[in-house]
Amino acid sequence: MDNPSNIKYANFIVRPRKSAKATESLIAGCLCVLQKDHPLYAYEYGVNDPNTGDIKRAWEKRDGDVVKGQYSLVEPDGSVRIVDYVADWETGFHATVTKQGPSIHKKRETPAKAQ
Numbered sequence: 001m002d003n004p005s006n007i008k009y010a011n012f013i014v015r016p017r018k019s020a021k022a023t024e025s026l027i028a029g030c031l032c033v034l035q036k037d038h039p040l041y042a043y044e045y046g047v048n049d050p051n052t053g054d055i056k057r058a059w060e061k062r063d064g065d066v067v068k069g070q071y072s073l074v075e076p077d078g079s080v081r082i083v084d085y086v087a088d089w090e091t092g093f094h095a096t097v098t099k100q101g102p103s104i105h106k107k108r109e110t111p112a113k114a115q
Contacts (some may be wrong), residue, residue, distance in 0.1 A: 077103045
């Protein structure tokens, strides 16, 4: 199959990394077809590090002038914020933000008053 000079492909995967301090999970992938007349790509990634609490995922797809995607992350209160978005040249950028799960805040100890 011929590959015209205006089309480029990329594909990658990052595998989990283990270290003495933490077990981190990072998954990423991209399938890109870059054309001058009709851009087309898709990617996604995720991180899950229980030691730091860094838990998030994202994906995005572009087909011509329309971009759609979603990202999510675990908030400090334990809830999950999810942002779905779409953008195009006609209507601009639109995002819908939702939260899932309980919002749990830890009680702080009240310091003793000095006498």
